[in-house]
Amino acid sequence: MEQATEAPLKKTPLNARHRASGAKMVPFGGWDMPVEYAGGLVQEHMAVRTRAGLFDVSHMGEIEIAGKDALAAVQRISSNDASKLQVGQAQYSGLLSPQGTFIDDLLVYRLAPAHFLLVVNAGNIAKDYAWIADAIKPVGDAVAVDASSRYALLAVQGPEAASVLQPLTGIELAGIKYYWFAHGEVANVRATVSRTGYTGEDGFEIFVPPQSADRVWQAILEAGRSADVVPCGLGARDTLRLEAAMRLHGNDIDETTTALEADLSWIVGWRKDDFIGAAPLREQKATGVRRKIAGFEMLDRGIARHGYDAYVGGEKAGVVTSGTQTPYLKKAIGMAYLPVERTAVGTEFDVDIRGRRTRARVVPMPFYKRQK
Amino acid sequence: MAYPAGLKYTKDHEWIELSGENGKVGITDYAQQQLGDVVYVELPEVGAKLKQGQSFGTIESVKAVSELYAPVTGEVVEVNGALKDKPEAVNADPHASWMIVVKLTNPGEAGALLDATQYQELVK
Numbered sequence: 001m002e003q004a005t006e007a008p009l010k011k012t013p014l015n016a017r018h019r020a021s022g023a024k025m026v027p028f029g030g031w032d033m034p035v036e037y038a039g040g041l042v043q044e045h046m047a048v049r050t051r052a053g054l055f056d057v058s059h060m061g062e063i064e065i066a067g068k069d070a071l072a073a074v075q076r077i078s079s080n081d082a083s084k085l086q087v088g089q090a091q092y093s094g095l096l097s098p099q100g101t102f103i104d105d106l107l108v109y110r111l112a113p114a115h116f117l118l119v120v121n122a123g124n125i126a127k128d129y130a131w132i133a134d135a136i137k138p139v140g141d142a143v144a145v146d147a148s149s150r151y152a153l154l155a156v157q158g159p160e161a162a163s164v165l166q167p168l169t170g171i172e173l174a175g176i177k178y179y180w181f182a183h184g185e186v187a188n189v190r191a192t193v194s195r196t197g198y199t200g201e202d203g204f205e206i207f208v209p210p211q212s213a214d215r216v217w218q219a220i221l222e223a224g225r226s227a228d229v230v231p232c233g234l235g236a237r238d239t240l241r242l243e244a245a246m247r248l249h250g251n252d253i254d255e256t257t258t259a260l261e262a263d264l265s266w267i268v269g270w271r272k273d274d275f276i277g278a279a280p281l282r283e284q285k286a287t288g289v290r291r292k293i294a295g296f297e298m299l300d301r302g303i304a305r306h307g308y309d310a311y312v313g314g315e316k317a318g319v320v321t322s323g324t325q326t327p328y329l330k331k332a333i334g335m336a337y338l339p340v341e342r343t344a345v346g347t348e349f350d351v352d353i354r355g356r357r358t359r360a361r362v363v364p365m366p367f368y369k370r371q372k
Numbered sequence: 373m374a375y376p377a378g379l380k381y382t383k384d385h386e387w388i389e390l391s392g393e394n395g396k397v398g399i400t401d402y403a404q405q406q407l408g409d410v411v412y413v414e415l416p417e418v419g420a421k422l423k424q425g426q427s428f429g430t431i432e433s434v435k436a437v438s439e440l441y442a443p444v445t446g447e448v449v450e451v452n453g454a455l456k457d458k459p460e461a462v463n464a465d466p467h468a469s470w471m472i473v474v475k476l477t478n479p480g481e482a483g484a485l486l487d488a489t490q491y492q493e494l495v496k
Contacts, residue, residue: 035435036408040408041408041409041434041435042409042434235408235434235435239434301412302412303411303432303437305437324434325411325412325432325434327409327434354430354437
């Protein structure tokens, strides 16, 4: 998944808080991160589905692009169409290679007409920044800055997220639509609050200065006490995002898979001018993909995990990219790349689970969709 | 959780409860804590021959899959089928949730296993 590095693990501003709270810590993307707290992954997952959970996602990277030609710069490196973004709005997108494959996936926030914030994956920050800085050089008046150390990022996710957070902020949360954001204060700390997340649940991501992260963290847990809001680790973050069929870079998408193969045509700005990776995607769109990602559930007992081979009629036909036993749906699900003619809902295939052929069936994604 | 004095332990975090020529085998509290929420336990058939230190099955949590290692050489004479439908029992009560009963080929092997005090020291 992530490259092992020899450098010491990086710590978020909440590292000491996690350790003091009894979190189990693991290395992730070069960071020392909580994988679960004392109550365990399943309990954390259920809290987010039924009440709310609080995540430290300060390991995520922030890259800012500003300058008169900032929009043109973003349009060049980001697959989605950033011209559709109003100030205060965000979109999911891909940072694509010239082959149309994923260097990373990211969220693009429009802070001002000519000022964008890109939120990228923790393990990819240095790679992404180097790529972006180089790729926007020809654009003109636009500069990229790795601003990751200026932000801590907290996520409050779950049906109670708004009601827990509202007493702590003057921002009218009901006025923030999905994938929009607002500036203000949270627990008397300057903050940007965005109605986004990686759980398939309603919720907010809150950008705060690192030195104030612990104060905001504690304030949210305090405000959430009556709603039984719990801190959640990367373990629950992974099972939640998988139920919601959100792709994980390094697992489901990487530099070998195109946006079309990943079934993410909706984050490709087909109508905009040229961007990096456009040509092979247009060609692939015209000729059709040969393989595509599909959601599946296990029919036989067993959990198909990342890297397990998929078989059709005894022949190796694809690979599982994510898989788990989901705490909320209580079944074994996953995503796999399969030959496109085998991706129709209801199609069955086998997964090699440690030498045992185990039956699976293609099902619609997302696996879980919240009631609005 | 305390480690029962009546059990013997391995460095791979299995326990064995010896009675006569048989031993009940499970995983320790430390092991279940490391695994997190257990969702599958895959066990051998009755009659399977085990070698000390070799894998006799797998245990899977939401997060990861781990091998189960035989604490002794012998033959599987009983399998706890109840764990198939209630794998979470391993989390709730690890030292009572036995997985297999092994008939020991070489009872001398058990003597070299850790006692509760030594195991406690190992996982401290």
